[in-house]
Amino acid sequence: MSRRQAREVALQALFQLDYNEIDQTDAYDAVLSETPVLSDSAREYAKLLLDGTKAHLAEIDAWIAKNSTEWKVDRMPGVDRNITRIAVFExxxxxxxxxxxxxxxxxxxxxxxxxxxxxxxxxxxxxxxxIK
Structure with a gap:
């Protein structure tokens, strides 16, 4: 399994959800349709990251806000925000x-x-x- 590929899929789906009125499953499926061969375990991990990040979004954003003194979460670039969200979930x-x-x-x-x-x-x- 490539966890990096799984993280990329989750990132792309979260990014879509940030900027589009789209269902979470539709975002995930859209990214998978554009992704080259991905193992079943990588698909499962990507889904876990997406679902877990969305389920804990308020708590994750609070962690990020607490540790980001110069940026509000909603003002962060979308890619940076969602990469950080996935990592905080993990x-x-x-x-x-x-x-x-x-x-x-x-x-x-x-x-x-x-x-x-x-x-x-x-x-x-x-x-x-x-982590400090």
């Missing part, structure tokens, strides 16, 4: 506990791929302050 709410540095590294890699030049530093700063 850090705080996922039943499977992983090493925080791995989660942060994966979030930074997503930010490099999908965000701006400043995204990786931004995401790393917020998540780094959370």
């Amino acid at each position: 850090l705080q709410f996922s039943e499977e506990k992983m090493v925080p540095n791995i989660i942060i590294n994966e979030a930074v890699e997503l930010a490099k791929k999908f965000g701006t030049d400043a995204s990786a530093r931004f995401v790393n700063g917020i998540l780094g302050s959370m």
